[in-house]
Amino acid sequence: MFLLLAWLRLGGYDGVPMETFLSRIDEAVAEKKLLETSAKNLGTYLERPDLAEWERASLEELVGAGEWTELNDRFFRTLAFGTGGLRGRTIGRVVTAAERGQSGPLGRPEHPAAGTNVMNEFNLGRAVRGLVAYVREVFPGEKPRLVFSHDTRHFSRPFAEMAAGLVREMGGTCFLFAEDRSTPELSFAVRHLQAHAGAMITASHNPPHDNGFKAYFADGAQVVEPAASGIIAKVNAISGPLGPGERGEGGEVVVVGEDLDAAYLEALAGTVLEPEVIREQADSLRLVFTGIHGTGSRIAPKILARFGFRFSEVEAQREGDGRFPTVVSPNPENAEALALAIAQAREEGADVVLATDPDADRMGVAVRNAEGEFVLLTGNQIGS
Numbered sequence: 224m225f226l227l228l229a230w231l232r233l234g235g236y237d238g239v240p241m242e243t244f245l246s247r248i249d250e251a252v253a254e255k256k257l258l259e260t261s262a263k264n265l266g267t268y269l270e271r272p273d274l275a276e277w278e279r280a281s282l283e284e285l286v287g288a289g290e291w292t293e294l295n296d297r298f299f300r301t302l303a304f305g306t307g308g309l310r311g312r313t314i315g316r317v318v319t320a321a322e323r324g325q326s327g328p329l330g331r332p333e334h335p336a337a338g339t340n341v342m343n344e345f346n347l348g349r350a351v352r353g354l355v356a357y358v359r360e361v362f363p364g365e366k367p368r369l370v371f372s373h374d375t376r377h378f379s380r381p382f383a384e385m386a387a388g389l390v391r392e393m394g395g396t397c398f399l400f401a402e403d404r405s406t407p408e409l410s411f412a413v414r415h416l417q418a419h420a421g422a423m424i425t426a427s428h429n430p431p432h433d434n435g436f437k438a439y440f441a442d443g444a445q446v447v448e449p450a451a452s453g454i455i456a457k458v459n460a461i462s463g464p465l466g467p468g469e470r471g472e473g474g475e476v477v478v479v480g481e482d483l484d485a486a487y488l489e490a491l492a493g494t495v496l497e498p499e500v501i502r503e504q505a506d507s508l509r510l511v512f513t514g515i516h517g518t519g520s521r522i523a524p525k526i527l528a529r530f531g532f533r534f535s536e537v538e539a540q541r542e543g544d545g546r547f548p549t550v551v552s553p554n555p556e557n558a559e560a561l562a563l564a565i566a567q568a569r570e571e572g573a574d575v576v577l578a579t580d581p582d583a584d585r586m587g588v589a590v591r592n593a594e595g596e597f598v599l600l601t602g603n604q605i606g607s
Contacts, residue, residue: 247286247287247289248262248265248286251289251291256289256291257291257294257295258298258299260298260299260300261294261295261297261298261299262298264298264299264300264301264339264340265282265294265298267339268282268298268337268338268339268345269282271345271464272463272464273464275334277321277322277324277333277334277337278321278334278337280319280320280321281319281321281322281334281336281337282294282337284319284320284321285297285317285319290317293315293316293317296312296315296316296338296340297315297336297337297338297339297340297341298338298339298340299340300339300340301339301340301346302339302340302341302342302346304349304350304353304454304455304458304459305451305455306445306446306447306451307437307438307445308350308422308435308436308437308438308445308446309342309346309347309350309435309436310342310426310427310429310433310434310435311340311341311342311346311433311434311435312336312341312342312432312433313335313336313341313342313343313376313377313378313426313432313433313434314331314332314335314336314377314431314432315336315338315341316432318332318336319337321334322334322335322336322337327377327378328545329377329544329545329546330546331377331378331545335378335434342378342426342433342434342435342436344382344385347382347385347386347436348385348389348461348465349458349461350422350436350438350458351386351389351390351422352389352393352457352458352461352465352469353454353455353457353458353459353460353461354369354420354422354438354454354457354458355367355369355389355390355393355395355469356457356469357420357450357453357454357457358395358419358420360453360457361419361450361453362419365419366394366395366396366471366473367390367393367394367395367396367419367420368395368396368398368416368417368418368419369390369395369396369397369398369418369419369420369421369422370397370398370399370409370412370413370416370418370420370421370422370439370479371383371386371387371390371397371398371399371400371409371421371422371423371424372399372400372403372404372405372406372408372409372412372421372422372423372424373400373403373404373423373424373425374403374405374406374423374424374425374517374518374543374581374582375403375516375517375518375543375544375545375581376424376425376426376431376433376434376545376581377431377432377434377545377546378434379403379424379425379434379545380403382424382434382436383399383400383424384399386422386424387399387476388476389465390474390476391474391475391476392465392470392471392474393465393469393470393471393474394470394471394472394473394474395471395474396474396476396477397474397475397476397477398412398416398418398477398478399476399477399478399479400478400479400480400483401478401479401480402480402521403517403518403543404484404518404521404522405518405519405522405579405582405583405584406423406425406437406518406582406583406584407583407584408483408484408518408521408522409421409422409423409439410439410443410444411443411486411487411490412479412483412487413439413440413441413442413443414441414442414443415483415486415487415490416479416483418441419440419441420438420439420440420441421438421439421443422436422437422438422439423436423437423439423582424436425437425581425582426581427580427581427582427584427585428552428553428554428555428556428580428581428585430552431545431546431547437582438454484521484522484525487522488522488525488526488529491522491526492526492529492530495530498530501530501531502530502531505530505531505532505533506531506533508532508533508574508575509533509534509568509571509572509573509574509575510527510532510533510534510535510573510574510575510576510577511534511535511536511537511564511565511567511568511571511573511575511576511577512524512527512534512535512536512537512564512576512577512578513536513537513540513541513561513563513564513576513577513578513579514536514540514541514579514583515540515547515549515550515553515555515560515578515579515580515581516540516542516543516544516545516546516547516548516549516550516553516581517543517553517579517580517581517582517583518543518579518581518582518583519578519579519580519583520536520541520542520543521583522583523577523579523583524536535567535571535573537563537564537567539563540563540564547581549563550562553580553581554580554585554587555578555579555580555585555586555587556585556587556599556602558589558599560578560587561576561578561587561589561599564576564578564589565589565597568589568597569597574590574591575588575589575590575591576588576589576590576597586605587599588600588604588605
């Protein structure tokens, strides 16, 4: 029934009679190539009044080509908003011609994957609207104030801009970083700007095809109970496009950047218990730092320089790049991700290698052992 309504509205599949298109769906379900839940979610998705032309064309292409595995991956469920937020593929295993479009920065597709189980505008919108609705409930009578940041992944910037625009449409104030910034700085910004909540567009150290939405509350920490269940309930209650009851007057987007960086650096410096000891010893160490194409390169070199450390950066990994082209995985806890930095440290006679993941809330460290060889420290060793 869902697909019947959808294709009556759309007028059939790319010149193919609607009956033929529906029979393909029915046959795929009967032959257990397409799950019934996938077919139902596909039909519901196609019934959206805000369905974009490229989304329709993309799904037509997948059905026409019999890409049932891809359709199951994209539609077997609706991407769930969990305790920390959302995370999933944003570029499909099969990229359609409609999604590839004109191609975006660094060769990425023009559009993210269409579907209910992928990180795209559909699911991002649900997440933002649910978060704002919960803020309104917890802070009645107050204009929602949110902060958004993003890493260097594919679609992170347009997702952040879309999220900020939604907050504005809903009558809230959104503080949006002018460029990519780290998760720790986002956490700081929520508190520094006295915001009600915030979100980071990132999939942490996941592969390049993923992206996500990490939600933070007024204390600057990732959401926990009871806020987590409250936000999830709001997200799950959303069933259509933005309605009149959700819209508000006086919304705005405020771009933040260097001024907030300066405040963050001051706060970071203030966490050092004995700065004079660091200054006395800093010159005796030689460091190599890499942000692995992520946000760490924005702040880490500045704080190292502030305390007088001698360090170099891995130039090949300094620029933001959502492909993460020099590593298999941008996880700094993996030796492979530190290979270039360790090679540079050997060449320069450095003592320590420091690396951060794309959103810079995870750090890897390698140090020389008694034999002079570099070994990775565990998280517990770093902490101690």
